[in-house]
Amino acid sequence: MENENNSIHPFEFDLICNFFKRLHRQGPGSPEATRLAAGFIGPLGPDAEIADLGCGTGGQTLTLARSFEGTITGIDLFPGFIDIFNRNMVREGLSDRVRGIVGSMDDLPFGEGTLDLIWSEGAIYNIGFGNGLRLWNRYLRPGGYVAVTEAAWLTPERPGEIQRFWDENYPRIDTIGNQLREMEEAGYQVVAHFILPEECWRENYFHPHRAAHESFLKEYPGNQAAEDFIGMQKHEQELYEKYHEYYGYVFYIGRKL
Ligand code: SAH
Numbered sequence: 001m002e003n004e005n006n007s008i009h010p011f012e013f014d015l016i017c018n019f020f021k022r023l024h025r026q027g028p029g030s031p032e033a034t035r036l037a038a039g040f041i042g043p044l045g046p047d048a049e050i051a052d053l054g055c056g057t058g059g060q061t062l063t064l065a066r067s068f069e070g071t072i073t074g075i076d077l078f079p080g081f082i083d084i085f086n087r088n089m090v091r092e093g094l095s096d097r098v099r100g101i102v103g104s105m106d107d108l109p110f111g112e113g114t115l116d117l118i119w120s121e122g123a124i125y126n127i128g129f130g131n132g133l134r135l136w137n138r139y140l141r142p143g144g145y146v147a148v149t150e151a152a153w154l155t156p157e158r159p160g161e162i163q164r165f166w167d168e169n170y171p172r173i174d175t176i177g178n179q180l181r182e183m184e185e186a187g188y189q190v191v192a193h194f195i196l197p198e199e200c201w202r203e204n205y206f207h208p209h210r211a212a213h214e215s216f217l218k219e220y221p222g223n224q225a226a227e228d229f230i231g232m233q234k235h236e237q238e239l240y241e242k243y244h245e246y247y248g249y250v251f252y253i254g255r256k257l
Contacts, residue, residue: 015225017078022212026056027122028205028249029149031063033196037147038067040192040253046070048116053105054123058085064119065094074100110139120148128172129179133186140256146188147253152176158246165239176250188254196249206237
């Protein structure tokens, strides 16, 4: 199974995780966006089985736990994130029904047809949108829901600079129309979709990044890889400011047929 992380040197992966664990969220999003998406699904009841795939440190899981009853299993590849995730749930008094485990989203520890809801914000890109939706379908009960965010082109055409950036970093980015079709082809009825507002990037993602840059670099004095990583982050922010009308994250909510 193709996985972008396989191409990252282990040291670099640790370095990236060490940066992102300072943040409440590891991807663009907001409590409002999570609640809005949850609102399309409605109550699932106290016996609901929910999975949050690529959960990171659990920023969105906290909102999810307040939006639904039932049990939530967070899964992430990085043990450092899962440690923080579980500490956060203890602190918030949620550890009796929200648990984080280390694992991969392409090898899930659930039985077929056992889940009521699969949630995944800013993470399905690791295995590809269509591929992930197809793969996860079997774990949902009929009528179960999937809610994911994915990077998308917001216009049919875009300037060369931003096209090249995505071609180099995530060539599988696609238009909303094509992603809706992929969701249908993967066996779901599309319940809703919406573009994440710009605050999800600015206030909730890039702003906390800027605060974390300094403390991170202090931990890696003279380390070129760490400096390159922060340089790349800054470049990403500049591109977003310049080209945000052409791309963004889209929330897709689907129901298994
Ligand atoms: N959902 C969180 C984190 C998004 S960042 C948020 O929105 O804030 C993407 C996450 O996917 C990271 O935590 C990364 O460790 C995780 N990840 C990457 N590949 C994965 C895989 N194959 N299986 C599970 N998690 C993975």
